[in-house]
Amino acid sequence: MHHSLLYIDPGSGSYLVQVLVAAALGVAFFFRNIKNAVIAFFTRNRNKQDDNTNS
Amino acid sequence: MSNSIERNPASYRDPSGFIFEKDGVLYRQVNNYFKEDFDLFIQSGLYDKLVNQQLLIPHQTIHDCISGDENAYLTILPEKINFISYAWEWSFDMLKDAALLTLRLAKESIQFGLSLKDATPHNIQWHKGKLIFIDSLSFEKYNEKNPWIAYRQFCENFLSPLLIMHHSKLTLNQLQLAWPDGIPLEVAAKLLPAKTKYSFHTFLHIHLHAKVSNKAAGKRQKDLQFSRRKFLNLLQSLEMVIRRLKSPSTATQWADYYKEATNRNGYIEEKKKIIQHWLSLNPSLKSAADLGSNEGYFSLCLSEHKIETLSADIDPNCINQLYLKIKQEKINNIQPIIFDFSNPSPAIGVDNKERERFTDRLNTELVISLALLHHLAIGKNIPFEKLASYFSKIAPLLIIEFISKEDEKVQILLKQKRDIFSNYTQTLFEKEFSTFFKIIDKQEIGLSGRTLYFMKRNEE
Numbered sequence: 001m002h003h004s005l006l007y008i009d010p011g012s013g014s015y016l017v018q019v020l021v022a023a024a025l026g027v028a029f030f031f032r033n034i035k036n037a038v039i040a041f042f043t044r045n046r047n048k049q050d051d052n053t054n055s
Numbered sequence: 056m057s058n059s060i061e062r063n064p065a066s067y068r069d070p071s072g073f074i075f076e077k078d079g080v081l082y083r084q085v086n087n088y089f090k091e092d093f094d095l096f097i098q099s100g101l102y103d104k105l106v107n108q109q110l111l112i113p114h115q116t117i118h119d120c121i122s123g124d125e126n127a128y129l130t131i132l133p134e135k136i137n138f139i140s141y142a143w144e145w146s147f148d149m150l151k152d153a154a155l156l157t158l159r160l161a162k163e164s165i166q167f168g169l170s171l172k173d174a175t176p177h178n179i180q181w182h183k184g185k186l187i188f189i190d191s192l193s194f195e196k197y198n199e200k201n202p203w204i205a206y207r208q209f210c211e212n213f214l215s216p217l218l219i220m221h222h223s224k225l226t227l228n229q230l231q232l233a234w235p236d237g238i239p240l241e242v243a244a245k246l247l248p249a250k251t252k253y254s255f256h257t258f259l260h261i262h263l264h265a266k267v268s269n270k271a272a273g274k275r276q277k278d279l280q281f282s283r284r285k286f287l288n289l290l291q292s293l294e295m296v297i298r299r300l301k302s303p304s305t306a307t308q309w310a311d312y313y314k315e316a317t318n319r320n321g322y323i324e325e326k327k328k329i330i331q332h333w334l335s336l337n338p339s340l341k342s343a344a345d346l347g348s349n350e351g352y353f354s355l356c357l358s359e360h361k362i363e364t365l366s367a368d369i370d371p372n373c374i375n376q377l378y379l380k381i382k383q384e385k386i387n388n389i390q391p392i393i394f395d396f397s398n399p400s401p402a403i404g405v406d407n408k409e410r411e412r413f414t415d416r417l418n419t420e421l422v423i424s425l426a427l428l429h430h431l432a433i434g435k436n437i438p439f440e441k442l443a444s445y446f447s448k449i450a451p452l453l454i455i456e457f458i459s460k461e462d463e464k465v466q467i468l469l470k471q472k473r474d475i476f477s478n479y480t481q482t483l484f485e486k487e488f489s490t491f492f493k494i495i496d497k498q499e500i501g502l503s504g505r506t507l508y509f510m511k512r513n514e515e
Contacts, residue, residue, distance in 0.1 A: 014264065015279050016271040018202035021259045022285035025292050028255065 060122050064408035065177070071192040075122055083114070083133060085192060086126045092169075092195040093128070101167035101194065110160060112136075112182060112189045131191060134182070137342075137390070138365055139416055142176035142212070143232040144392040144400060146375035147220055147302035150228070152382075153179045153186050154213035158294050160188055161203065165286060170197040174209035175237070184387030202281045203289060207268065210260050211237025214296065218257065221300040222248055225371040228393065235403060235410065240265035256296040302375055325501035326425065327356055330454060333496065333509050334360050337452070342419045344449070346396060347427030351377040351389060357423070358389050365419065367394035396427065396445075397435045414448055422450035426505075428484075429458045433468045433476055439487035447491035453510040457484050462504060481506065 063074035063081070071089035075082055085093045096102055105111035114131040121130045142150060153176050161171040171193055178190040203209075215238035219227050223246075230238055244265040251257045330353065334340065344365040345354040350373045354366035366389050368374050377391045394400075399413035424446070431437045446453055458465055460479055469476075485494065492510035499506055 014207035014268045015202050017264045017267045018206055018281065018285075018289060019279050020263065020267060021292075022202075022281065022289055024259055025288040026285065029288055029291070 064406065065404065065410065067405070069173075069192060077121055081133070081135065082117070082121055083131045083191065084122050084124065084126075085128045085131065087128045088126065089192060089195075090128045093192065095196055096169060096191070096194045099167040099169065101164060101169055102191070104167075105160065105163065105188070109185065110156060110163075110188055111191065112180075112187055114191060133189065133191065136180045136182055136189065137363060138181070138392075138418075139411070140181055140390070140392050141231075141235075141400065141410055142216070143228055143235075144394065144413075145176070145228065146371050146378050146391065146393060147217070147225055147228070148375050148382075149186060149378050149391070150176065150213065150220075151217055151297060151300060154209075154217060154297050155294065156186060156188060157209060157213065158290050158297070161205075162287070162290050164194055165197060165283065168197050169194045170201075170203070172204050174205035175212050176231075177235075181390045184381060184385060184389070199283050199286075200280055202279070203286060206289065207240070207264070208237060209293065210264055211240060211243070214260055214293065215240065215243035217297060217300050218251065218261065219243060219246055221303065222251065223303070225303060225375070228371060232400070232403070241269065254296075256292050260293060260296065302372070321501060322503045322505075323352065325503070326456075326507065327353070329498050329500065329507050330356060330423070331360075333454065334362075337421075340420055340452075343421040343423060344417060344419045346394065346422060346424045347430075348377070349373050351380070351391065353423060353425060354389050355386070358386060361388070362421075364389045365392060365417070366390065367392050369393065369395045396431055397437060414445075417449050419449070419451075421452040421454065422446065423454040425454075425456045425507075426458065426464075428455060429462070429465050429468065429479075432479055433465060433472075436475075438478065439484050440490075443488045443491050446488075447512055450510075451512050453492060453508070453512070455488075455508050455510065456500075457481055457506045457508065459504060 059077060061076045063076065066074040070086065071092070072083055072085045075084065102111070106113045112133045114133040117130045117132055119130065120127040142153070145153070156179060157171070157174050161174070164171050172195045173190060173193045178188055178193060179186050180189045181187075182189075211234075216228060216231050219230065219238065234242070240261060244262050247257075247261065252262050334357070340360070340362055342363045342365075343357050344367060345351070345357065346367050348354050348366040348368045349370070351366045354364045354377070357364040366374075366377055368377075371393050374391045374393050377389070380386070381389055381391065394413065400410075402408065402412040402415070403410045428442065431442055432439060446455070459481060460466075460469070460476070488494070488508070488510060492512055494508055494510050496509040497506055
């Protein structure tokens with residue numbers, strides 16, 4: 001650790017990190033939600049088909 | 056009036072209030088400084104919801120100023136915790152559940168317009184069969200523009216040790232004793248295998264966090280805007296990493312002990328009968344500690360007798376198995392902890408008073424110690440005299456098993472070392488323990504050649 005850092009609360013840098021992390025997560029979750037929606041759409045269709053076949 | 060209160064040595068960091076003891080009762084004072092936040096916490100309904108869900112310790116509100124301190128807004132009387140334990144005494148899944156509890160509280164708080172301002176295992180304790188949050192002053196008014204103030208604390212206190220254990224050894228929970236305020240991110244980043252850099256969420260919360268926060272520390276971070284969505288994403292991401300972590304499934308030294316021991320001509324059953332007989336002669340017993348409990352077979356026996364039992368063992372895997380059993384079967388009177396008889400948790404922190412040593416925290420009527428003595432006396436070379444002296448500090452009543460040198464298991468211990476244990480005899484054991492205890496009863500355990508003793512401490 002740099003000597004100068006000993007006088008600084010290392011937690012203070014975590015604010016910037018959270019902004020960066022939140023931006024990365026925003027992108028990741030956006031695409032994940034699309035993926036989940038697509039999967040849900042097709043599984044719903046398949047379930048409907050299954051239901052039709054069963055009935 | 057103020058002279059008769061004793062402020063808790065661990066309660067000095069937070070200006071919101073503090074814990075103190077008066078006439079043997081623990082209270083928490085809420086300071087005027089924290090009035091608005093505390094009122095919001097109660098009036099928003101968050102307190103009721105968390106207590107109803109058994110996530111937070113319930114308290115009674117006392118409007119009188121008990122401490123006599125002019126900063127007092129009000130005083131609360133939380134339900135009593137039987138035995139304070141620390142994260143370095145918890146098993147993997149206990150720490151994991153404590154982490155998930157913290158994230159759940161952070162998430163619930165936001166729905167009520169509050170934010171969890173602390174994320175440390177010291178705010179979580181074992182109460183009535185589960186881990187529960189105990190710091191009612193950790194909830195402050197939420198400002199949507201602010202990031203999570205406890206983010207780094209969470210990563211260092213929960214995520215770092217869990218990831219290190221997950222990728223390496225369960226015994227590394229002991230790192231938390233070296234860094235009781237959390238394993239620094241740069242240390243965790245160095246200790247974790249390089250492959251963790253390619254795990255998206257771990258990269259963000261540990262590796263990137265360690266790198267960027269050190270560079271950014273102390274620089275003015277103006278106009279950093281956050282939002283509720285971002286806050287929730289952050290919590291969700293942390294939860295995803297933690298849920299995926301598993302206790303490394305290494306077969307530890309003592310796993311499957313009972314499977315093997317039960318096969319020895321009803322040895323375990325015989326032992327249980329003798330103990331149950333002694334317990335039935337002492338129906339008023341309310342508390343016990345089972346030291347060297349393995350997966351807690353005899354702790355469960357004590358629990359069936361409605362005795363609050365601390366179940367302690369050196370093996371983190373056994374204690375983890377016991378914890379999972381307690382959780383699954385909702386057993387509410389056994390508390391599992393990791394404990395090394397030859398090295399009990401020390402007193403640490405400011406003035407060595409912040410976190411008490413094991414010996415001072417333990418307050419029990421009965422100690423049982425089964426098939427442990429030979430490991431200490433022969434495995435660790437601890438003389439009977441020292442063992443008897445330590446037991447006398449913690450055990451008003453003692454049930455202890457003596458296993459002679461001729462025993463098959465002791466022979467295995469002796470194979471690995473030179474036999475310098477000419478003093479390891481039953482006569483000497485009785486003599487040394489009689490210095491501190493009165494032997495009330497002793498019984499041979501079936502045909503095993505082993506003996507159980509029931510002793511009572513000599514009161515001065």
